Amino acid sequence: MATSLSNMFFKGLANRSLTRPLNGLFYCTRYSTSVSNDSDTHDDFKPANKLEGSDISLANVIEQDVKDNPVMVYMKGVPDLPQCGFSSLAVRVLKHYDVPISARNILEDAELKNAVKAFSNWPTFPQIFIKGEFIGGSDIILNMHQTGELKEKLKDVTSKK
């Protein structure tokens, strides 16, 4: 009885030590917006939703996005399930290259959508940024793919492997 109890105890501990770092990782991703009701935590440590609030902070988010991600796409849907033919085309073109593709779904956030349009001064989606530079929409990325310009532009972007 005692052993089984202590086993359970240690099992519990082992599980905790395993899950904790993982939880931490999940909560660090930019997409996280909520935290479990853990009595160990405090509101101060809750992840803040960076996408809420004024246009200024949204512009900062975009600035950070395009700085941190060599290939950043603002699109309708997500890369594995685009919800618009043009967004789909842009992702298909980019997938020809062995580069990590970061993306945000502007259909989920009207404020972000407007902020991106203002940021790049471009009216439509998808919008593609490479190494912090605004590249354009699907017509441009397709054209650059065809002319070889895109290959040149992406050659120093590290592959995902």
Place this chain on the structure above:
Amino acid sequence: MGVTKEQVESSLKAKLNPSHLEVVDTSGGCGASFVVEIVSEQFEGKRLLERHRMVNAALEEEMKEIHALSIKKTVTPEQWKQQQEANQSNAAA
């Protein structure tokens, strides 16, 4: 409610003075989706991104109603001529 092909054409003509212009309404009549091809002197010395920006700017009003604008070609008369010749020689070959 949407924009007509004629509206798109007249705005582009007024602002970009194209030597060749092709606007296709791909919306099936509701005026929300267009494909355009433009040949204009004004594209001379401009990068593709800037050329597209010029088209977007020329259609600023219309873009409020247009859902999808595909800019297939923004070339200079010189480039247009070369492309036409290349196409012809391809067709001949």
